[in-house]
Amino acid sequence: MAQLSDDCFAFGGALLGIDAARDMIFERVVPVAGIEQVPLRRALGRTLGQDITAPIAVPGYDNSAVDGYAVRFDDLDSVRETVLRCVDRAAAGHGATMALGPGEAIRIFTGAMLPDGADVVIMQEDCLRDHDLVTIRPGIKRGANLRRAGEDIARDSIALTAGRRLGPADLGLLAALGFVKVPVRRRLSVALLSTGDEVREPGELLRPGQVHDANRYVLAGMLERLDVDVADLGIVHDDPASLGDVLRRAAEKNDLIVTSGGVSTGEEDHVRAAIANHGSLYFWRLAIKPGRPVAMGQIGATPLAGLPGNPVAALLTFALVARPMIEALSGTEPHIARRFRVMSAFDYRKKAGRREFVRVSLDRPDAGLAVATRFAKEGAGMLTSLTETDGLVELPEELTKLQSGTEVDFVPYSELM
Numbered sequence: 500m501a502q503l504s505d506d507c508f509a510f511g512g513a514l515l516g517i518d519a520a521r522d523m524i525f526e527r528v529v530p531v532a533g534i535e536q537v538p539l540r541r542a543l544g545r546t547l548g549q550d551i552t553a554p555i556a557v558p559g560y561d562n563s564a565v566d567g568y569a570v571r572f573d574d575l576d577s578v579r580e581t582v583l584r585c586v587d588r589a590a591a592g593h594g595a596t597m598a599l600g601p602g603e604a605i606r607i608f609t610g611a612m613l614p615d616g617a618d619v620v621i622m623q624e625d626c627l628r629d630h631d632l633v634t635i636r637p638g639i640k641r642g643a644n645l646r647r648a649g650e651d652i653a654r655d656s657i658a659l660t661a662g663r664r665l666g667p668a669d670l671g672l673l674a675a676l677g678f679v680k681v682p683v684r685r686r687l688s689v690a691l692l693s694t695g696d697e698v699r700e701p702g703e704l705l706r707p708g709q710v711h712d713a714n715r716y717v718l719a720g721m722l723e724r725l726d727v728d729v730a731d732l733g734i735v736h737d738d739p740a741s742l743g744d745v746l747r748r749a750a751e752k753n754d755l756i757v758t759s760g761g762v763s764t765g766e767e768d769h770v771r772a773a774i775a776n777h778g779s780l781y782f783w784r785l786a787i788k789p790g791r792p793v794a795m796g797q798i799g800a801t802p803l804a805g806l807p808g809n810p811v812a813a814l815l816t817f818a819l820v821a822r823p824m825i826e827a828l829s830g831t832e833p834h835i836a837r838r839f840r841v842m843s844a845f846d847y848r849k850k851a852g853r854r855e856f857v858r859v860s861l862d863r864p865d866a867g868l869a870v871a872t873r874f875a876k877e878g879a880g881m882l883t884s885l886t887e888t889d890g891l892v893e894l895p896e897e898l899t900k901l902q903s904g905t906e907v908d909f910v911p912y913s914e915l916m
Contacts, residue, residue: 507802508781508795516786516896517819517854521833524823528802530830531754533685539673542665544726545683546831551659556649557675561613562591565644568604568626568633569595569617572641581635585628589614604633613645620644652676662832664726684830689722690749691715692732694742694761694770695808700734713882714759714813718806721817721916722757725825737761742773750778750798754828757821758794760808770794770805778803783820786896788855789879790816802828809879815856815891818915836914838893840906845873847901849894856891858884859909871909885912 507527515523534548563569569589575581583604589595591610599605599616607613607620619641627634652658658676659669665681673681693715701711712734722729730753735742749756761770771794774780780796789812794805804821806813818836826833841861849855859871871892874884890911894901901907 507797508779508783513784514786514852515783520783520785520820521823524820525827525833528824528827531685531687531828534682535685536680537683539670539678539681542673542681542683543667543670545665545681545686546829547659547661547663547665547669548682548684548830549661550657551673551676551678553652553654553656553658553676555676556654557652557672558646558648558650560648562646563589563607563609563611563613563620563644564646565620565622566608567620567622567644568635569599569607569614569620570604570635571599571601571616572619572639574602575619575635575639576637578637580637583633583635585631585633587614604635618642618645662830664831664834687727687755687825687829688730688753689727689825690730690732690753690756691719691722691758692745692749692756693734693759694737695734696737698734698760713810714806714808717810717814718757718759718817721814721822722825724916725822727825727829739773739776742770743777746773746798746803747777750801750803753801755821755824756798756801756803757817758803758805759813761805774798774803774805785816785820786853787815787819788849788853790819793820795820807879810882811858811879811884814885814915836910838908838910840868841871841892841909842868843892843901843905843907844870844903845901846903847873847894849899849901851899852896854896855894856910857894858888859890859892860887861889861909868906869909871907890914 537545570583574583583602585606586603587595587597588606589611590608594612595605595614599614605614619639621635621639622644625636658672663669693712697709698712699705699709719729719731732745732749735745746756758770771780774794774796778796778798780794782792783795784792793816796803802824804824806816823833847857858874861869861871863869874888876884890909893908893910
């Protein structure tokens, strides 16, 4: 389990910028202990536990990048055609049976080991074969169409660094190096729960004033994409004693607790009181919109992220706060969402000192930048504002007025979820 100091999330400022919040998380949260060896085929999405040093070079030998003829560059005429005698053939996995001598060529195929004496490969399209004679056009450069030993990965070099979340290409690289098992960080266990007397499971009959629980499914999906084990604790109703028991048991078995709803300062927001009674609680007033204060706390030494109850705010604060916490706990390299420049098709006013995220759809003209159109409805509780748009326009703190036709930063949802 995580081992954090009681005041890990203490923050005395009135308003916290999102970049400062990320920095605080990575400064104060330490990775959980534990590295395990897993089979290569099961390593996708896991966090690499240590640097990978290449035990071999890739490729391991000089080889041909094309089908053609291996020759000696010094045998070639730079202005006229050259005629050489073909004396052997080299196929991938077999190599040539003889070294290349003056005036000779060896038929070679893609991936085949370069014969001794050869220093250039001529593509077969640039040659004319007549029995054992090969006519070669002029103009080739020394070293053309070769893949040199170690040009992809040098032996004893660092091929992958610790903290990398392994993707399909990384698994291919590890396979090329001959790895059967991979050292990865222990997978985190994250407890997830929703709170509120008004919240019911999908499929249950709704009484007046009740809603189905959407947030837990949004957050569970985001957690599973981060390759953590999700302990779904369901819905906990507004009873401080039972909520405290659930949080205490969750802290004993998990590395992180993520809650949704009940973190405001109202009389029925019991998450706040339960955390304070069984651990420590700090409100981070993030300078963002949509979003409300985020409850950052601990139950014992186990960190807790209390997210807002509105779905849009819950998604955004998860991406901006809970995800960095998971990355810090798992020792994963921080993910910085990529931004793409688009053209705004709307006017917008905002307060200075606050970063705002506007839900937009993109239209792609035949030429130029994509055009961002603002979603017609603005409420942070509208799930359709997420399902019917492509991502968020990010407006910086210093901006107070946006005019249509201005270039802005766009963050696709794929960079957040």
